[in-house]
Each structure stands twice: as structure tokens, then as C-alpha cells.
Amino acid sequence: MGDPKKRRKKYMTPNHPWQKARILEEAELIKSYGLKNKKEIWKAASIVRKFRTQAKKLSSQNSEQAAKETSQLLSKLRRLGLLDDEGTLDDVLSLKTEDILERRLQTIVYRKGLAKSIKQARQFITHEHITINGVKIKSPGHLVTIEEQPNVLFKEKSPLADPEHPERKLEEVKEVQEMTEEEMKKENVEVEEAKVEE
Numbered sequence: 001m002g003d004p005k006k007r008r009k010k011y012m013t014p015n016h017p018w019q020k021a022r023i024l025e026e027a028e029l030i031k032s033y034g035l036k037n038k039k040e041i042w043k044a045a046s047i048v049r050k051f052r053t054q055a056k057k058l059s060s061q062n063s064e065q066a067a068k069e070t071s072q073l074l075s076k077l078r079r080l081g082l083l084d085d086e087g088t089l090d091d092v093l094s095l096k097t098e099d100i101l102e103r104r105l106q107t108i109v110y111r112k113g114l115a116k117s118i119k120q121a122r123q124f125i126t127h128e129h130i131t132i133n134g135v136k137i138k139s140p141g142h143l144v145t146i147e148e149q150p151n152v153l154f155k156e157k158s159p160l161a162d163p164e165h166p167e168r169k170l171e172e173v174k175e176v177q178e179m180t181e182e183e184m185k186k187e188n189v190e191v192e193e194a195k196v197e198e
Helices: 020-033 038-059 064-079 089-093 097-102 105-111 118-126 166-197
Strands: 130-132 152-154
Touching: 020 038, 020 097, 038 064, 038 089, 038 097, 064 089, 105 118, 105 130, 105 152
Parallel strands: none
Antiparallel strands: 130 152
16 A cells, blocks of 8 residues: 655745734734634745746746746636736736635635625635535635636525525614614704704
């Protein structure tokens, strides 16, 4: 049978553990994107670094193979929604970690309004309520392509698929309450104006 393959890290950790600016930036990203830990930021940063390194290498070559690899890289980034149709290798060099974090399934579920908060989006995914093209995805860090994005939905048999589910209706109730509060404020203003006129 042989020895099992040694599993290696697929990301790079920071060179220095105590850099205040980086720590504050990572804390903000964890809060904004509802990440579990800093490892998820480092993974996203490593993906961006890999794309940039490949773009730098290809921009310095003029061979036929380089042209082929360039078109493959750009088409991959377009599928992931990281570049627009007219994106070039220069645009690849300007990619940021946040661009990758925006394409994570957790972020897409929240942006589509399937969850009330970014952390609830993660819970729905890990509890197997979310599917892509009918396939259950349990990884919040799954990178969603442009083609897959419209097919990010609740599982058919999930109770959350029902629009009347309490977890989905709560947001609507809040909106109604906010509307009524605004209407009440308007009415109060109108009453006060009427009193002033009298």
C-alpha cells in the first residue's frame, strides 16, 4: 500500500506574528466576513499571491505557451468573477484578499439575502441547508463561480426553503416595524406643524 501522502499546508502564514497594523486589519476582515479564524484570511491571501505570481511570470514571457497560459488564467479569473471581460494581467496584479473573500459561498449566501447576518450564512452552510445546482455544499469557503451564483439556493427539503419560515420572516417583520415607526414620526411632525399653524 505504501505510506500515506503527507498533507501540506496550502497557505502561508505571516512572516512576523506581532504586527499591529496587520492584526487590526485581520480583525476587521474577520468581523466583516464572519470568518472562523485568521487561517481563512491567510488562505485567501495565498490564493491571490498565487495568481499574482503567475501573472508576473507570464507578463515577462512572449512565447506561444505563455499566451495560452495567460488566456487560461484570465478565463479562470473571469469565471470566478474576479475580473471583468476586458481584464488583463495588470488587473490580476491589483487583486486583493477582499476580492477572494467576496466570492466565498458564505458571503454570496448573505449578499443574496438568504441569511440575516454573515454568521447565520455560515451556520446555514455548515448545517447543510445550502445547495449549488442541487448539490449540498458544506464548506463556507467554497469559491462560487459566476455561473453557479444564481443556483445558490436552500435545499429543497430544508425547512428554510419555505418563505414563511420564522427565520426568514423575521427580517420582513423588522422592515414593517421600521416602516410603521417612520410613518408615526411623519404623523407626529404633521400634527406639530398643524398645531403651529393654529
